[in-house]
Amino acid sequence: MTSSFDAIIIGTGQAGPALAQRLTAAGMKIAIVERGRFGGTCVNTGCIPTKTMVASAYAAHMARRAAEFGVVIAGPVTVDMKQVKARKDLISGKSNTGVENWLKSMSNCTVYEGHARFESAREVRVGDARLAADRIFINAGGRALIPDIPGLDEIEYLTNSTMMDVAFLPRHLIILGGSYIGLEFGQMFRRFGSEVTILERGPRLIAREDEDVSEAIRGILENEGITVHVNATCTGLAKRDETVVVSVDRGGEPFEVEGSHLLCASGRRPNTDDLGLERAGIQTDTRGYIAVDDQLRTNVPGVWALGDCNGKGAFTHTSYNDFEIVAANLLDGDQRRVSDRITAYGLYIDPPLGRAGMTEEEVRRSGRRALVGQRPMTRVGRAVEKGETQGFMKVVVDAETHEILGAAILGTGGDEAIHSILDVMYAKKPYTLIQRAMHIHPTVSELIPTVLGELKPLALALARGAS
Numbered sequence: 001m002t003s004s005f006d007a008i009i010i011g012t013g014q015a016g017p018a019l020a021q022r023l024t025a026a027g028m029k030i031a032i033v034e035r036g037r038f039g040g041t042c043v044n045t046g047c048i049p050t051k052t053m054v055a056s057a058y059a060a061h062m063a064r065r066a067a068e069f070g071v072v073i074a075g076p077v078t079v080d081m082k083q084v085k086a087r088k089d090l091i092s093g094k095s096n097t098g099v100e101n102w103l104k105s106m107s108n109c110t111v112y113e114g115h116a117r118f119e120s121a122r123e124v125r126v127g128d129a130r131l132a133a134d135r136i137f138i139n140a141g142g143r144a145l146i147p148d149i150p151g152l153d154e155i156e157y158l159t160n161s162t163m164m165d166v167a168f169l170p171r172h173l174i175i176l177g178g179s180y181i182g183l184e185f186g187q188m189f190r191r192f193g194s195e196v197t198i199l200e201r202g203p204r205l206i207a208r209e210d211e212d213v214s215e216a217i218r219g220i221l222e223n224e225g226i227t228v229h230v231n232a233t234c235t236g237l238a239k240r241d242e243t244v245v246v247s248v249d250r251g252g253e254p255f256e257v258e259g260s261h262l263l264c265a266s267g268r269r270p271n272t273d274d275l276g277l278e279r280a281g282i283q284t285d286t287r288g289y290i291a292v293d294d295q296l297r298t299n300v301p302g303v304w305a306l307g308d309c310n311g312k313g314a315f316t317h318t319s320y321n322d323f324e325i326v327a328a329n330l331l332d333g334d335q336r337r338v339s340d341r342i343t344a345y346g347l348y349i350d351p352p353l354g355r356a357g358m359t360e361e362e363v364r365r366s367g368r369r370a371l372v373g374q375r376p377m378t379r380v381g382r383a384v385e386k387g388e389t390q391g392f393m394k395v396v397v398d399a400e401t402h403e404i405l406g407a408a409i410l411g412t413g414g415d416e417a418i419h420s421i422l423d424v425m426y427a428k429k430p431y432t433l434i435q436r437a438m439h440i441h442p443t444v445s446e447l448i449p450t451v452l453g454e455l456k457p458l459a460l461a462l463a464r465g466a467s
Contacts, residue, residue: 010124155262407421
């Protein structure tokens with residue numbers, strides 16, 4: 001027997017539950033399906049638990065620096081990893097149960113727990129249940145990409161998900177991958193007390209960022225005792241007694257790294273390979289991401305893809321924005337589009353990186369005339385007062401329209417301060433709007449107008465950097 005609904009939502013990540021609320025409020029009868037833990041990556045293995053652990057690592061780091069601030073702590077600073085995990089579990093668990101209870105108490109919403117697979121373009125099977133609807137929304141999320149390395153299948157390894165179960169201190173954590181997940185876990189566990197080695201096969205860390213940002217971040221990590229190898233290709237893995245041995249090739253130079261634990265943080269992949277998309281005729285790209293248009297519609301009428309599975313952002317905030325775009329078009333007559341949004345995200349090492357818009361390198365490749373302003377955090381009063389002067393802020397502006405093209409704030413409060421720039425970018429106003437604003441002192445944001453008052457031609461800034 002088939003149960004009929006007005007809409008089916010597959011997945012309860014950031015987009016799914018919010019969409020369920022809007023659809024049911026509009027009078028629709030919906031089914032929502034979850035095969036794992038309610039809330040998706042952000043709630044269970046992503047933003048909420050990891051940033052909770054980052055906070056514990058920051059507390060340990062500042063405690064060790066206490067004497068710099070005139071604070072005396074008797075005895076060495078130690079970290080109780082069981083308590084770190086317990087705090088993380090408590091905070092993450094509240095979000096998880098909150099999403100579950102919200103959906104199960106929602107009027108006109110039926111929750112199915114199990115794995116959803118398409119039977120056709122209008123039908124989905126969950127266990128023994130067969131569901132049908134004219135509208136289907138896929139919010140299936142993503143998972144860790146496991147690299148194809150000889151010997152990996154013969155050892156135990158960790159991913160961002162299984163790291164959530166770690167209630168002990170690894171003696172030496174080896175991390176494959178020098179991007180966001182790897183860097184956050186690397187600094188975090190170094191501050192907890194582990195020896196940490198990061199292996200990045202590219203020429204620098206977080207290659208999507210400008211080179212000056214990448215190098216500054218590498219310096220921050222190495223100053224804390226983290227070993228970083230770039231241009232390092234992992235060629236094999238083995239277990240010797242209780243030691244993990246990683247064979248590495250660096251430009252033809254082979255060497256080995258020995259550690260106690262291995263974290264695979266070399267990318268993400270969408271959860272689309274076992275949804276039966278082929279039965280519905282839903283197209284994916286070569287990496288498995290569901291192909292969507294500017295309003296997140298798939299090639300099959302009546303089917304949408306939201307969140308990490310569509311390859312349009314892979315962040316919590318982009319997933320939620322996907323919901324907003326779909327709801328606006330479907331329910332509000334508001335023609336919102338993915339192409340209207342500006343790239344924005346954060347990297348939560350300490351100090352954090354806040355990013356918005358284009359990188360300097362992207363602006364250069366575009367060929368447009370541009371201006372750039374930059375200021376080290378050593379010249380930001382708030383950073384000096386807090387004793388957190390690592391990093392810098394940088395803003396790139398179109399020389400003709402004076403619109404802000406992009407910005408990076410690597411420094412204390414950078415993940416918050418970036419929004420004053422981002423909002424002006426969305427307003428499509430010239431940089432002079434924020435330059436002439438009176439900001440509160442002492443803050444990080446108050447120096448953004450100062451940076452904008454010291455803009456120089458991008459080519460000139462490059463020439464000076466090279467000299």
